[in-house]
Amino acid sequence: MARPTRRDDLRSMSGYHSPQVTVDVRLNTNESPEPPPAAFAAALAEAAVSTQWHRYPDRQAIALRQAIGTVVGLDPASVFAANGSNEVLQTVLLTFAGSGRTCLTFEPTYALHSHLSLISGSSVVSIDRDDDFVLDAEVAVEAIKANAPAVTFLCSPNNPTGVVEPAETVIAVLEAVESVGGLLVMDEAYGEFASWSAQELLGEERSLVVVKTFSKTWAMAGARLGYLLGPAWLVEELAAVVLPYHLDSFKQQAGVAALAFEAEMKIRIAAVVEQRGRIESGLSDLGAEVWPSGANFVLFRAPLDGDELWRALVERSVLVRNTASWERLDGCLRVTIGTPEENTRFLDALAEILA
Numbered sequence: 001m002a003r004p005t006r007r008d009d010l011r012s013m014s015g016y017h018s019p020q021v022t023v024d025v026r027l028n029t030n031e032s033p034e035p036p037p038a039a040f041a042a043a044l045a046e047a048a049v050s051t052q053w054h055r056y057p058d059r060q061a062i063a064l065r066q067a068i069g070t071v072v073g074l075d076p077a078s079v080f081a082a083n084g085s086n087e088v089l090q091t092v093l094l095t096f097a098g099s100g101r102t103c104l105t106f107e108p109t110y111a112l113h114s115h116l117s118l119i120s121g122s123s124v125v126s127i128d129r130d131d132d133f134v135l136d137a138e139v140a141v142e143a144i145k146a147n148a149p150a151v152t153f154l155c156s157p158n159n160p161t162g163v164v165e166p167a168e169t170v171i172a173v174l175e176a177v178e179s180v181g182g183l184l185v186m187d188e189a190y191g192e193f194a195s196w197s198a199q200e201l202l203g204e205e206r207s208l209v210v211v212k213t214f215s216k217t218w219a220m221a222g223a224r225l226g227y228l229l230g231p232a233w234l235v236e237e238l239a240a241v242v243l244p245y246h247l248d249s250f251k252q253q254a255g256v257a258a259l260a261f262e263a264e265m266k267i268r269i270a271a272v273v274e275q276r277g278r279i280e281s282g283l284s285d286l287g288a289e290v291w292p293s294g295a296n297f298v299l300f301r302a303p304l305d306g307d308e309l310w311r312a313l314v315e316r317s318v319l320v321r322n323t324a325s326w327e328r329l330d331g332c333l334r335v336t337i338g339t340p341e342e343n344t345r346f347l348d349a350l351a352e353i354l355a
């Protein structure tokens, strides 16, 4: 039998990897350390009973988009929802990028931006951030003018560095993107932990979308739900490309149910931000190099080989993300902010290893 072969342009691609090791303390995937409130689970139980399982879902996810619109203060016509922000990003790429078009990323950043761009058939141009992982606006504008990308990605706060892009940089990048007829995708998966959002720059005449997720602040990584805010005309373009009925009925209801607990979400954010300060200073006290973070994780470089440190933490049943071999992140690890107890376990384990 002649086996089918993978597309030539995807031959060298390895899938997305994040080791799932069984440990007591999981601080590797930037999830919420706390689950949603018990009342949310009760609402879901009711939704499971009332769902019309024999019927296809609402293709336009109207109730969900309305609920999101209410929380973010936008018309539902400006909201597109999908199975996690990864599916949102993929839909944007299938719609606006693809063969013969270019996508632009500023590295190091979220690996799926270039990964999904390549899968969409686009070519990818990657520009380096400076040594502190800050994006030089002039370099960015030059790269946009030189490459005329169909899609430019900015991640703020940036994964894995935690850096929040200043408004001046985003405005400069957006103006350059618009001058070449491209689209700026602001990935704000961690936006609620930061001091500002590019949502304030949105408009019908702006080539800007802001992508957000229920996986982090809404404590719903298990549900796979994300959304995009952008011009209504652009949302219609996405709806024309995405698979019909891609968002199941139960998930749509889960999203609506989650949004009723905004106050609880804000309490979870405040707790994470407080613990982030504790982790940052704990790491500095232990002699690690720490990048100031606007997200629910912290990138650091301890005075020990990164792989060795990662293994020593796993031996103490603490799992963090090993970014030590990633380009430009030599020796670095990324730790998600956990519960106070989990953070104590992490800091104690690190202190023991470095002693």
Ligand SMILES: Cc1ncc(COP(=O)(O)O)c(C=O)c1O
Residues within 6 Å of the ligand: 029, 030, 083, 084, 085, 086, 087, 110, 155, 159, 187, 189, 190, 212, 213, 214, 215, 221, 224, 225, 226
């Ligand atoms: C920057 C960034 N964007 C998007 C995602 C994908 O999130 P989702 O769970 O909504 O697909 C992640 C997940 O870690 C992320 O870090």
